[in-house]
Amino acid sequence: MPYDLNYYLANLVVYFLIYCALTLGLNVSFGMAGVLDFSFITFMATGAYFAGVTALGPATAASELHYILGLNLPFPVDLVIGATAAGVLGLLVGLLAIRRLRSDYLAIVLVAVWTIAWSLANNLTGLFDGTSGLIGVPQPLEPQLNVNPNDYVFVFIPIALVVIAVLFVVSYCIENSPFGRALRAVREDQDVAAAFGKQTTRLRLTAMVIGSVYAGVAGVLTIEFLTAMNPNAWAIVETVIVFSALIVGGRGNIFGAILGALVVRILIIEGTGLIPPIPGHEELVSAFRNIFIGIVVIAVLYFRPEGMLPERRRRYFEAVRRWPRRAAGEQQGG
């Protein structure tokens, strides 16, 4: 294979892995717990920015860059700080919004959260350098290994693989646990879950924080791979695209989340990028991306409403135990 193609495909692998962090995260908050987290991409940005200002050195007057912190700390400290910052923001937003609001109102409030965050990032230039964003963020292990910039992607792939593997295992554990089952019950009917002893606010909040941390990790990987992050990368449409990916792949199913990342991030977004520009209408190329995503979402919702890989029905084969058993004595004790 020619070198350029190898390089291109390697880049695609990284994009795919990063996108998996997003869809797996949204699969916890929206897929399992049913929280319509329309501020999802905000947490990705939070992770990216905080990792950026952790890894970058202090902003000096001479550099004409403006941002907070500038701690100059190595990987994986920036990963931890970025993920934590996203989780803390998710917790704060959730504490404000989830306690009081039901799904649809919550969704609107979360769009407002994104709007506020986006305006702050754009206009408070001292925070993350406004519209120009952070640039020149050091890449993990890059100084130590001193590899050719074109080969760096092959260093990054194993790093991203390890990170995504951890996220995948955590997701797997959630999906196949009483915790995950409780989240799904809350998603199905919050009132009934409460009437059967579930602390629904706490469960939804936990799911939202987990989703935010996943998004934060995706942000960290993004800024460390691309070395830059600015507000264009987290416009509101990006949240919609992550939702689309999860709906196409199959919400509530970790393999569906991964398939969704593959279909939407790689096939559609990269695929439409290959469409040659129409002379005189060059701006249409980026529009094609969203048009195709829209068409695929509609097609999936029409033909396979639960996604390409629907939520799995877990089967149980333990033996039947005759009822009643001890029940009366036990529960009348108190």
Add this chain to the structure above:
Amino acid sequence: MADLLSVEGVVHAYGGVQAVNDCSFAIPQGSIAALIGPNGAGKTTLVDLIGGAQKVQRGVIRYNGDSILGWPPHRRARAGLLRTYQLSREYQHLTVLENLLVSATGRIDESFAGALFRRHRIGATERELVSEARGLLEIFGLDALRNDHAETLSGGQKRLLEMARAVMARPRLLLLDEPMAGVNPALMEVIEGHIREIHRQGVSFLIVEHNLSVVDRLCDPVVVMAEGRTLAVGTMADHRANAEVLRAYLGSRSA
């Protein structure tokens, strides 16, 4: 016997509509009580108030002697106060068996940390719960459907699932909101049998029901509500002799 539940002067209004207006009665431990009354008498609102889905605006509800007004619904459930719904509200995209498993709140570790670090211990508890849940499903005739999504059940099966789910939560007092609504006579007998069996296990009941022959066979005391008030409390025989009850609910012809 001591009162398991007492409702004292409870008031609840939706906007200007007085749904429950100064309602009082008590349910002794170990009884199968009924709550009857014409449509709009405030029966379901009262069940919501007891379960915690709605807030009591005035008055007090005591459970096992304690006022539970400040208790959120999940705390009431964990204290053994469980309910079913007038229109079945099963978890549609959980399997029949999972509908039961997820209702065993407090008996299995449902924390995120547990999902990551205590999988072995959870697995053992889970196997116990599955065996118990399957035993219950067998009684209710649903075991063969245990791996199907609950949304695929028929109306009658959903009624049974709701009751099985409530029993799985180990109730002390079970509030059944119209368990016989939309149920055919044969299934009605089955449900009646289940109620008697669960009662034998030591569970008390408060049943909202319009089918008076069922109420007559099963329930004592019978609380009659009309326009948000308690009209009378007693046996069905008492009520048949009570002109006020007859006017409000039974219809004058049955007198």
